[in-house]
Structure formats: structure tokens, C-alpha cells
Amino acid sequence: DQQVKQNSPSLSVQEGRISILNCDYTNSMFDYFLWYKKYPAEGPTFLISISSIKDKNEDGRFTVFLNKSAKHLSLHIVPSQPGDSAVYFCAASPQTGANNLFFGTGTRLTVIP
Amino acid sequence: GAGVSQSPRYKVAKRGQDVALRCDPISGHVSLFWYQQALGQGPEFLTYFQNEAQLDKSGLPSDRFFAERPEGSVSTLKIQRTQQEDSAVYLCASSLRGEAFFGQGTRLTVV
Numbered sequence: 001d002q003q004v005k006q007n008s009p010s011l012s013v014q015e016g017r018i019s020i021l022n023c024d025y026t027n028s029m030f031d032y033f034l035w036y037k038k039y040p041a042e043g044p045t046f047l048i049s050i051s052s053i054k055d056k057n058e059d060g061r062f063t064v065f066l067n068k069s070a071k072h073l074s075l076h077i078v079p080s081q082p083g084d085s086a087v088y089f090c091a092a093s094p095q096t097g098a099n100n101l102f103f104g105t106g107t108r109l110t111v112i113p
Numbered sequence: 114g115a116g117v118s119q120s121p122r123y124k125v126a127k128r129g130q131d132v133a134l135r136c137d138p139i140s141g142h143v144s145l146f147w148y149q150q151a152l153g154q155g156p157e158f159l160t161y162f163q164n165e166a167q168l169d170k171s172g173l174p175s176d177r178f179f180a181e182r183p184e185g186s187v188s189t190l191k192i193q194r195t196q197q198e199d200s201a202v203y204l205c206a207s208s209l210r211g212e213a214f215f216g217q218g219t220r221l222t223v224v
Contacts, residue, residue: 004155034212043117043204043215044156089155100169101146101213103155 003027004092006104014112019077021107023090026071030092034101035064035075038087047088048075080111115139117216119205125222126195134190134219138207146213147180147190148204156204162188195223 005024013019021035031052036044050057050064050073057064063076077084090104118137126132138145144163148156149172158172164185173180177196182188192199200223206213 006155036215041217043119043206043217046212046214049212091155100158100161100172101156103148103157105153105155 004102004104006107008107010108012110013080016079019080021075021088023073025092029094031095032093034091036089082111082113085111119216119219123220131193134203136188136205142207142209144208145188146206150202197223199223
């Protein structure tokens with residue numbers, strides 16, 4: 001049973017526009033959420049995280065929003081750049097630094113120049 | 114090196130063959146994880162070490178899978194009598210606290 005879901009397998013966005021990637025989870029015990037970015041033939045690279053005590057975390061062009069009541073989080077990239085084209089994975093954990101991350105199936109973002 | 118290093122990058126094994134996959138974590142990282150990523154899927158947890166202690170192996174799919182980290186640094190994931198369903202990318206990650214840093218993975222193809 002998939003506890004973390006990314007229902008959009010792909011997304012295309014024009015350069016300069018906003019990219020919004022969505023993630024839903026089912027386990028109410030999840031307390032810490034991360035986004036990873038993956039280029040072909042490379043391992044996932046940590047992008048940004050948020051703990052459940054916050055509803056927003058911002059790092060440069062990247063902002064993650066968390067809606068605990070809806071069990072939903074999203075990653076906003078503004079402005080989108082061609083170098084952002086990659087697969088983005090949402091991950092969740094019962095606590096910060098916990099040994100087990102539960103990953104979604106990923107969303108392939110293509111930023112069109 | 115500065116990052117997590119995995120070897121080999123690619124491995125082709127005949128069905129029934131044993132394989133060993135190596136992971137060199139970031140120096141000083143206490144925690145080490147192994148994940149399996151099938152084609153089109155997200156990474157799935159296999160096992161977790163804190164230093165040399167294997168604290169969680171709940172994700173290992175069968176007793177053909179074995180992992181060790183004898184000195185609390187380098188780790189080896191061993192798969193005995195490989196089957197076609199073992200074909201996947203095997204990712205190693207290490208962390209000090211918070212986010213995990215991943216290696217490039219080993220792509221295993223069982224033919």
C-alpha cells in the first residue's frame with residue numbers, strides 16, 4: 001500500500017513560470033517531509049524539507065507547503081528554469097532523522113525554454 | 114570523497130549468481146540506509162544501520178538479501194541466488210541527522 005502518493009507522473013512548464021508539484025500521504029504519524037530531485041543516472045539529491053510544526057518552508061526559488069489536515073504537501077518552484085528538469089520525489093518519515101523514508105513514485109518535471 | 118560512493122555502477126548477473134554491492138558513506142555519517150528502486154517507482158527502504166549495528170532490516174524482501182557494515186563505515190549488500198525480480202537500482206544513503214544523502218546507485222540486471 002503506497003503511503004506517499006504523487007498522482008502526476010509528469011508536468012511540463014514554461015521557463016519563468018511557476019512549477020507546482022503535489023504529494024499526498026495517508027499515514028497521520030508522518031511528521032517530517034522532504035523533497036528530492038533526481039537526474040538520470042544519479043542518486044536522489046536532497047532539495048528541501050519541512051517538519052509538521054510548520055506549514056511553509058522557503059529556500060530560494062523553492063517553497064514547500066504542508067497542509068496536515070488534508071495530508072497534502074506541495075513544492076513550488078518560482079521561477080522555473082530548464083535546469084530544474086528532473087524527477088522530483090516526495091518523501092515522508094515518522095520523525096526527523098528517522099531511519100525509514102517513505103517515497104512517492106516521483107513526478108517528472110520538464111521546463112521548456 | 115565528499116559524497117556517498119557506490120560500486121559497481123552497473124552489474125549484470127546470471128540468474129542464480131550471488132552479487133555484492135558496496136557503499137562508501139560520507140565520512141562521519143553514523144546512519145546508513147539501503148533502498149531498492151524498481152523501474153518507474155520511488156525508492157523503497159531495505160535496511161538501516163547506525164554505526165555497525167543493523168537496527169532495521171524490515172524491508173529486505175527475502176532471506177537471500179543480507180547487509181553488513183562491520184566497522185561502522187563501508188557497507189555491503191549481498192544478494193544470493195539472484196532472481197529476475199531482483200533487477201533494480203540499489204541506492205545507498207547516509208546521514209548525520211535529518212536529510213539522507215544518496216549515492217548514484219548500482220543498477221543490477223539479472224538475466
